[in-house]
Amino acid sequence: KNQVEQSPQSLIILEGKNCTLQCNYTVSPFSNLRWYKQDTGRGPVSLTIMTFSENTKSNGRYTATLDADTKQSSLHITASQLSDSASYICVVSDGNYGGSQGNLIFGKGTKLSVKP
């Protein structure tokens, strides 16, 4: 069964510190992996999209890595800010946009709290 597992479930860090969130997946075939940021009470917003051939992708202070061999991804946040407090969701696409899952498999997310 296609699954996306994220760890940790929640994380508290101090402002200015770095952190890394993990994502393991068993989706097959693999098309791309996405990281989303979801603020409380809002819809998810895309941070990065990586295909099979991309190992790393950055968006400002967010850097995502992908190891397609081990089926793992990580999201590294540098110099955290209070506004980084949100849930971070890992989503994997199997490329089958006409399939029963509409092609995107969502993880449950990691809830990050940045404290002053």
Added chain:
Amino acid sequence: NAGVTQTPKFRILKIGQSMTLQCTQDMNHNYMYWYRQDPGMGLKLIYYSVGAGITDKGEVPNGYNVSRSTTEDFPLRLELAAPSQTSVYFCASIRRAGNEQFFGPGTRLTVL
């Protein structure tokens, strides 16, 4: 561009009532999706559409219906609301396969 808009933002229904959640996008996207997000759970796909006139079931379609008469609109219909349908509903769209997915702000629905 307004992006993806959803109405209403909040709604309380009684068991057995019906309602339609509205979703509109102004980006000329082909693919549109409806998800529900329960507390502590990942988003689950209810229905999706790959173009006007074409819809298909996702992972959790029971109790819902959709239509896609235009590219812009993708309403979700709840018939005979049940407490198990209490959730936050998100509409999303993608222009074409592999592109960034845009989400609406969500509708928080409570069924009592």
